[in-house]
Amino acid sequence: MTTLLLRGAAHVLTMDGADLADPDVRIDGGAITEVGHALERGESAEMDVSGCILTPGLVNTHHHLFQTLTRAVPAAQDALLFGWLKTLYPIWARFGPDEMRLSARIGLAELALSGCTTSSDHLYLFPNGARLDDTIEAAVEVGLRFHATRGSMSIGESAGGLPPDALVEREADILDDCIRLIDAFHDPAPGAMLRIGVAPCSPFSVSRELMRDAAILARGKGVGLHTHLAENDEDVAYSIETFGCRPGTYAEELGWTGPDVWHAHCVKLDAAEIDLFARTGTGVAHCPCSNCRLGSGIAPVRQMRDAGVTVGLGVDGSASNDRGSLIDEARQAMLLQRVANGADAMAAREALEIATLGGAKALGRDDIGKIAVGYRADIAVWDISGLDSAGSWDPAALLLAGPRGVRDLFVEGRQIVGEGRVLTIDTTRATKDARKAVEKLSG
Ligand SMILES: [Zn+2]
Secondary structure, eight states: OOOEEEEOOSEEOOSSSSOEESOEEEEETTEEEEEESSOOOTTOEEEEOTTEEEEEOEEEOOOOGGGGGGTTOGGGTTOOHHHHHHHHHHHHTTOOHHHHHHHHHHHHHHHHHTTEEEEEEEEOOOGGGOOHHHHHHHHHHHTOEEEEEEEEOOOOGGGTOSSOGGGOOOHHHHHHHHHHHHHHHOOOSTTOSEEEEEEESOTTTSOHHHHHHHHHHHHHHTOEEEEEESOSHHHHHHHHHHHSSOHHHHHHHTTOOSTTEEEEEOTTOOHHHHHHHHHHTOEEEEOHHHHHHTTOOOOOHHHHHHHTOEEEEOOOOGGGTSOOOHHHHHHHHHHHHHHHHOTTSOOHHHHHHIIIIIHHHHTTOSSSSSOSTTSBOOEEEEEOSSTTTTTOSOTTOTTTSSOSSOSEEEETTEEEEETTEESSSOHHHHHHHHHHHHHHHHO
């Protein structure tokens, strides 16, 4: 890979101690090799980034990429979580491999434009021959670093669960497929572009046994564990009624705490659960837009951070957002904590740290999330010469006033976005294909 020198940035938000004004950044072989002032050009190619702010690439810790083709479905627009799911399950049951790939391709391209360089995904239904392999294929095409988690549902309506029976799988088959995927795709090495996680959908769609067995399997294989937890009041009530305990206790009893676990939402964690997460190093994927969209509540992120809980951000599935912009999510995270706790509850820079370094930690990575020598070359370039930054006294406070999309984006040193356009896939074609897919799915 060619050495590239990003020359003359207005500002670099490093997430590694002090921010830097007017620095250059050198990328070589997928890693950041030099950060400093007036670096020698040497053999490097050069890109002018004057008038731009550099941040580490944003890290998305929770998504359901397959949902991109079911945005703004009228009957689901104003429903609460459980009603929303029941409206969408029958539509998702008509998906196959083509819909999975297309939906993921679009969702990942949209994320890239919003500054995201690493995304996790949580795919938990596999109708008509769809496989996790389909979304992995899309991630390779778009070029984002990818943590694909193998979701699952095993308790259908007839057994008292929420999903229709047609969308649930046998628990033995679920575990076998997790093993197949880990053996085929998981890369534990530093700089990995692809990792696999084990991710039963939620306590209300799988059995206690599957939760326990999934944790044992993931630990044996050295991969991460992910699920939804304590998303809203209904979710907590279900836990108390069905399992006789709150979600935190349920998770702890089944091995679902530790630095290799990250839970989505956690809107309703109480003080004891926050303490449990802090003590055990358990991570949280905070999804503020989805929590607003579904009226779930405001996650106690200020309290979590103060207690030492690892918090990253997630856009959540495109059907409960219905946008997939990670920079929007970071701004929303900042605003919601201010609604709950006052204007000094979260600074723009802290929210950006959650979106980058926080997400990296939640995914168990110590090689991304900073612009520092030795870290992977995952860099977002934000042009602050436009209208949306004009008049700002502090353009580095990107989440207060700044662009909502990147000018350029690098993942492992490779340019994925240039001049605000995705370079790796034909987005015009993908948009047309999405229109056709929606016609077919809604017809
Ligand atoms: Zn979710």
